Amino acid sequence: MAGGVDLSGKELNDLDEEELWELINNHRDKITLGVKPCMLTAYLRQACVLSDLDEEEILHCPKNINRCMRTGYMLDILKTRGKNGAIAFLESLMIHFPKLYTQVTGKEPTMEHSSGVMKHSELTEYLVKAMTEMQQVQSQEKSKALLMENRCFQLEAELTEAKRRVEELGNLDAEFKRLQREFNLRYQELLRVKDEKCNLCMRYTSAVEESSLMASRCRDLQLESESEFERKKSVDLRRRSEAVELKEEIESLNHKLLQFDPAREDILVQNLVEEQDSKLELMEQIQSLREEAEKAMCERDEHFEEKEALLLECQKLRLDCEMYQEKTAAFQVQLRELQKERDQAYLARDEAQSGISQSLSEKDSMRLQVMELQGQIFELRKQATQMKGQMERQERPILILPNILGHLLNERLQEYQEFQLCQSELLSDSEFAERLKLGDILGVKERQNTYNCYTKQAVEAIMEKNAHCLLEVELDCVRRMHKAEIFPIIIFIVTSEKSARKLRKKLQKQGSSEEHLLECYKAAETLLDKLPCLTRTISSETWSDMESLISCVKAAVAKEQKKIVWIEQDLR
Incomplete structure (x- = not known):
């Protein structure tokens, strides 16, 4: 009898839906306190009673602020899946x-599953x-x-x-304008x-x-004037000759007057x-x-002067x-050069x-390709997150190097609830040989x-026990x-002479x-590269004493626990 449901002689598949969920609800408090949903969702998805969206909502819904609320929400979703949801859970x-399973069902756990899901070892291999x-x-x-990134850098x-050419083009455009x-x-x-030239030509x-x-x-x-001067000269000469003739005639007349009478003299005087x-x-x-003539000569001189001024x-x-023609030719040369520069x-x-x-256009196409790659990377990260949820079943063991420093730290770490020191077992020769064949022996202390x-x-x-196993x-x-x-978490602490001096007293107490x-x-350090997995290194500059070193180790363990476990492909 488990929680009011009689399971004697019955298997889980023999129970109906109401009996199964009554069995689970009777132990709901224990389940919500003792179960981590992240360890169960991978199996439940494989059993097809949870979807990827259900898993993401269970693990990351902001309304579920603690583990108990996430577990209760998961049970509510599984209840809507009926009998299959109860059996898969x-x-x-x-x-x-397994201990909680025994408390809920009253049965011991077996490795036979009724939902057709892969076994633990097969699931791990897969x-x-x-x-x-x-x-x-x-x-x-x-x-x-990386290729796309290089192409993006090239683009x-x-x-x-x-852009530089556009800027140069802008400068060229400004220069062109x-x-x-x-x-x-x-x-x-x-x-x-040209207008001035035409006016000058007309004026010219x-x-x-x-x-x-x-x-x-x-x-x-x-x-x-020359003809007038000649005419006047000829008239003047003629008149001079006439005057001479008149003078001669007057003289002849005066001579005759001396010879004529007075009456005739009066007549001659009158004629004279x-x-x-x-x-x-x-x-x-x-x-x-x-x-x-003088006036004509002055006019001639004025006309000569006016002629010289006109010339x-x-x-x-x-x-x-001629100057404007040369200037026009220079303008035409500059105009042709400007047209050439404009072209x-x-x-x-x-261009x-x-x-x-x-x-x-190339950058747009590359952006599309980058966006597609980012989408693929997002899908890969989503798958990795899902796989990580499958791999995070239990707390991983811890191995601290070098071993002497690991022994000092293990003594202090086991004081914390989440850490527990692994105890060795004493085996005889026959027991050791038999356990070695089975693969149970992990290491020999002495x-x-x-x-x-x-x-x-x-x-x-x-x-x-959901604790980290401290190995030596x-x-x-x-x-x-x-x-x-x-798959242990391997923490390698970088050690120098300076950092070793900080632990002198601790080392001396250890002998x-x-x-x-x-x-x-x-x-x-020489053996680290031969390991088939990754290691976590703590620098000597990050800690100053034992307390700070313990804080560094705890922080490193917390980060490594969240990571996906990577191992060499040829382990099997």
Whole structure:
């Protein structure tokens, strides 16, 4: 009779659903206090009574703040699975908590399971193979991720180069805009110069025409003045000759007057006066003609001066025109250079934009690949977490190196509830040979008349108490423990002369010395690389005395207990 349910002569499969859950509920307090859900979920998932989502909710739901609440929540979920949930739960208790199974059912645990689940050894072998395959896949994925990361770095470098080219392109674009503005200004100036050139050409043409008119006018005036001067000169000569003739005639008349009578003299005097008056008129005409000639000469000189000024202005206009022609030619050369630079800037901008587009498309595709790899890595981590939950059944044993330092620490660690020192067994020769064949012998402490051995049963007894087993064995015993499916946490404490001096008194009480400790440290250090598993190293700089060293060891044990166990593939 177990908790009100009669199990005499009955198997668990013979009970109905209500009887099974009544049996479990009658011992619910013991179950919630003594069971760790993380040790049962792997088996329950394998029995198909829990899903991955159920396991994650049981172990990580924020509402379940302690282990008892998680266990109760797991029982509530299993109850919805009916009879199969109850049977699978009781079988998981039989595997991981045999004493509690006996208290609940009143039966001794057996290795025959009714749910068709793999045995413990088969499950361990399957998990080791699965972990090895997953390790290989993860290594391949890491290689792919490394390649993708290198490609990302390369793309980032190309993107940086593209950004630099974009910046250069921006500078070129700004320079192009500046050149374009300058080109427009120069072009406007060129148009203005062309207009000025046209105006100058028109002015030059009009000036040349005016100069030609002035030259012809000057020639006409010169000819006219010369002809007038000749005419006046001829008139003057003629009048002079007439005056001489008149003078001669007057003299002849005066001579005749001496010979004629007075009446005739009056007539001659009168004629003489008339002749004098006409002479005065002629003299006045000559004077006016001279004045006109002088005026014509002044006008001719003025026309000559005006002609010289026009010729100088024409020469100046010709020089200005040549200068503007040279300036126009220089503007055209600069314009062609600006057009060439503009075309080159356009071409460089198009090439840079094409390169940037290609780099961005490649980076987008690489991002997609990285996201896919991250998703695969996430799945692998999820699988690793699930496998880790399967492997975390019991607290792992602890081996501290070097052995002398491990002995000192074990004396202190066993004072804590979660640590317990492994006790050796005395075996005779026949017992030792028989137990060795069975694989029960993990290590031999010393041999006198009998064998003082550390056995598999002694280690498992401590592990079943959910405590860390403190071992004091040599490193060559690690492979034996792995073959016995016992995977210890190996902690290697780096030891120097300075750190050894800190433990001088402790060593002397043990009957050892600093030199002996350093020799053991060097011997253990040479054997570390030959171990088939990973080790945890504690630096000598992280502790100053025994208390701080114990704190470091406890922290290292807590971290290593949470990790997945990695072993060599050829152990079996």
